[in-house]
Amino acid sequence: MKVLRRVCGVSGPSWAARGLATIIPKVSQVDNSSGFLGNVPHRQHPGILHLKTVKLPPELVQIAHFLVTQSSMRDLEKQTKALTNYLWSRKRPLETMDLRRKALEVEQKLREEAILAHPKGSLTQLDDSKEKKLQVKVLNILRKTTYHWESLDYTEELSFVYMAARMDGVFAAVSRAFHEIQKRVPDFQPSTLLDFGSGTGTVSWAAHSIWGKTMNEYMNIDTSAPMLALAERLMKGMSENQEPCFPGVYFRQFLPVSPKVKFDLVVSAFSLNELPGQAQRVETVQTLWRKTDGFLVLIENGTKEGHQMLMEARDAVLKGKDKVIHDFREPYIFAPCPHHLPCPRLSPERPLPCNFIQTYCPLPFSWNPQQKEEKFSFLILRRGPGESKEPWPRITQPVLCRPRHVHVHLCCPDGTLQHAVVTPKKHGRDFYRCARSSQCGDCLPVLNPDSEPALGEEDSHIDKEQS
Template sequence: MAAARHLRRACGTLRTANSFSVFRGLATVIPKVSQVDNSSDFLGKIPHRKHPGILHLKSVRLPPELVEVARFLVAESSMRSLEEKTKSLTNYLWSRKRPLEAEELRRKAHQVEQKLREEAVAYARQKDALNSLDEVALNSLDEAAEKKLRQNVLNVLRKTTYHWEALEYTEELSFLYMVARMDGVFAAVSRAFHEIQKRVPDFQPHTLLDFGSGTSAVSWAAHGIWGKTLTEYMNIDSSAPMLALAEKLMRGLSEDQQLCFPGVYFRQFLPVSPKVKFDLVVSAFSLNELPGHSQRVETVQTLWRKTDGFLVLVENGTKEGHQMLMEARDVVLKGMDKVVHDPREAHVFAPCPHHLPCARLSPDRPLPCNFIQTYVPLPFRWNPDKKEEKFSFLILRRGPEESEEPWPRITQPVLCRPRHVHVHLCCADGSLQHAVVTPKKHGRDLYRCARKSHCGDRLPVLNLASEPASEAEKAHTDKDQH
């Protein structure tokens, strides 16, 4: 009777203005979810809040010696309007898009020209009242009209096309970047490194290569996790002022001016020899600094050649950032490099639980796959106590694929409701699923694990027999992403 009353209430509510939210709750239920090993206590004495799929970090904090140097440099700076300039740079970097390729620009110019030509001819027809004998003239314009048409095409392209510009990191811009982005970069990279450490505790890297190293936040993050084994931190950045700033941050405020930890090197160019490999190779927020698609492909190939263990790529949590990572993923997985320097296979380690095309990159409605990391920002007066970094990341691994359970990744915030939990999953079959987990259908352990999970965690389930998210669910997801 209670179930019948509940169903009647739900059906009645579906006819109200709030029908969308109820339909969303009933849209897709995964009926046959089974946990890793329901017959044995797979959790052991581990609490549900620390189940094997937990990967998120509550909050990230910069090393105190790095914070101390940054505060000192800002206090000594004579730069005016630092807060406004910092916010402006942050917004600009977040909204930055990829450079438009020449072929795409030509195609767009042709479309604009065709549309304007048709409008010009139609206007000429109306103005001169052309008859059927003048049809030949309809497809051509006089010299003055052609010149005006070309100018109009250029004007339209200027207004509607994103104009990418290469950033020259001068001493001033490098300083602004440190103030605006060093803590956010550190937070995002720390989250990516934490996933490797948590899932592969035996991985003990000795060498690190950071492409587009900026303020060396990657080296600081890596030192905090693998400082006992890392002996070489190779920082590569094309900007000499940025490298000088990174070295100043690394030397700290000590009187002897020694680096805060040994083995750190600063270079403007990548090592040329393909035989020089690194256990851990990183590119954080650097792919969009390259002037085109071909340069990005060449750079990813070079970085992969130098990868002996893991390649970690991090970008903004936007459509542009996600698409650049999926572009890099295809370059590595499809083996687009003409010369094979290392026969070991490439595998996607995170966040994808599969090697299939990303389900979020649908042609009609592409959505970013992004995650959020909370961190304590640099202690400047305009910063709040806590901030969040929204980022996308990709970790590729070289070598034989490990026999690890293909657990699905949680791609959106978990919605906890009375006696049921909504989780959105990217599954091993390449699909996106919306699961409603209940203790009655799926077991107490899995239900509690789901309640304690967050976006970016892996849910310890197998045998997903489910339906893809409904159109209403996709529409709601699209709204959430924007």
């Protein structure tokens, strides 16, 4: 509330006296006055969070292009496309309990079919030979219908292909997540960064492009020695003295052991799916949270698998309890969820991914177009008390603009998904134009009806007191 009043230039007493129109019944209201924005343009209303086309730092583009042109690797274009498709379609490894349950279901179904194939009552159980055939058939079905997760060994060659295929897309997604922190918390000036699963060091480049004036330590953690060597080569750029493009960059294969070592900004981008099981993912996320002093940023593919891994990490932080608590500040969800309730998109009937799109200029290779889009899911958690202002609903799908009305799909603070139709007649010209200027991932500056009474409700309450 305080933030909305400050941004929109609305004082306390006059706010309650203005008329309000409901955008979502029993969920939110919007200010229906002409002074809603003050001097702020509609396309820059306080809920705008999306980024325009992201461009990689020129030094990074130059060295990446140089390494590719000097490379003798064959069919690099074909390999980059194959790796991109593989990483996008990759699923989590199936847990042992789930595999056993699936095997029992298949076995029971085949057993019932075998018994029913005989005349009624002539067969109640299978003999040894048929039992063995049944088990072989179960195994064959499981092999064909079960996703076979394999750990990726990032050799020198595969690390190079990953750089050419994914470095620019990762930079775009990370930049979008960092932009949200910078836009909503301009006072946050981190000095230390921990990047788990750092890969080509893209997160350090993205952090430097935003907070380079205050950052003095970039800790890159990756288990692959060839990947770390490539990231260090990229960091040195085209400089003749082989000095890093910016100071304070470190490369390690293991996380710092001491729980007292903390970082202002901790990031894991597209790395959780590299872990062999749920227990390892949960343990890793909890370890990263213990090392977080400010923000923890998690980014994955914008698929069902990626979104579900982030919701798994969300529960691990919000519901997980350490035996020894080194930091008593409670976690709260900073973005994109406007609530701490279960994700409404993870319905058992039809689970849908919560994802966003960022446009970027890819590396200037012959097979790349001038612009590409990165579809990703992200989760940002913060230490400390919850936000002082009331959370605004998040736009979860592309805004559909039609003549004199706009369709917006919102994830609301009460934990529900709502479809709102905004019109200039009902909600006012200013808010209508704000909705038309918004995109997926932005927030709509609407208020909870419990926070401020509508004009009619206030008048009715005053009449009752006078009577």
